[in-house]
Amino acid sequence: MESLVVYETKFGNTKTVAEAVADAVQAYGPVRLLGLDQVPPDDLGTIDLLFVGGPTQAHGMSARIRPFLDRLETRSATGMVAVAFDTRFRCRQRSLARLPE
Numbered sequence: 073m074e075s076l077v078v079y080e081t082k083f084g085n086t087k088t089v090a091e092a093v094a095d096a097v098q099a100y101g102p103v104r105l106l107g108l109d110q111v112p113p114d115d116l117g118t119i120d121l122l123f124v125g126g127p128t129q130a131h132g133m134s135a136r137i138r139p140f141l142d143r144l145e146t147r148s149a150t151g152m153v154a155v156a157f158d159t160r161f162r163c164r165q166r167s168l169a170r171l172p173e
């Protein structure tokens with residue numbers, strides 16, 4: 073099974089998760105780990121499993137991930153298993169409660 077992990081990152085969080093995903097799936101066959109700029113969505117090569125990850129921005133997909141996914145849908149995703157993931161801000165209520173007044 074050949075896998076491809078594509079990620080977009082601004083601060084490195086999504087890259088860290090993408091690296092962990094690539095590390096996990098390499099047990100099942102060859103895996104490529106590429107930044108969004110390194111792979112054309114209409115020419116992914118012959119892969120069985122695709123992961124696409126990006127940061128949540130403004131309550132949704134980042135501006136660059138959306139067109140990438142749109143082009144996948146119309147061009148090269150037929151017959152491929154695909155997984156999308158994101159990283160986002162996490163606010164812990166308990167931590168906030170501890171903030172000094």
Ligand SMILES: Cc1cc2nc3c(=O)[nH]c(=O)nc-3n(C[C@H](O)[C@H](O)[C@H](O)COP(=O)(O)O)c2cc1C
Binds near residue numbers: 080084131160
């Ligand atoms: C412009 C901008 C908008 C963001 N909007 C959201 C948001 O709406 N919700 C959220 O949970 N996190 C939001 N975040 C936080 C990022 O999703 C989070 O820090 C993410 O892990 C960054 O990933 P990266 O390090 O791969 O760039 C935003 C960050 C930026 C810079």
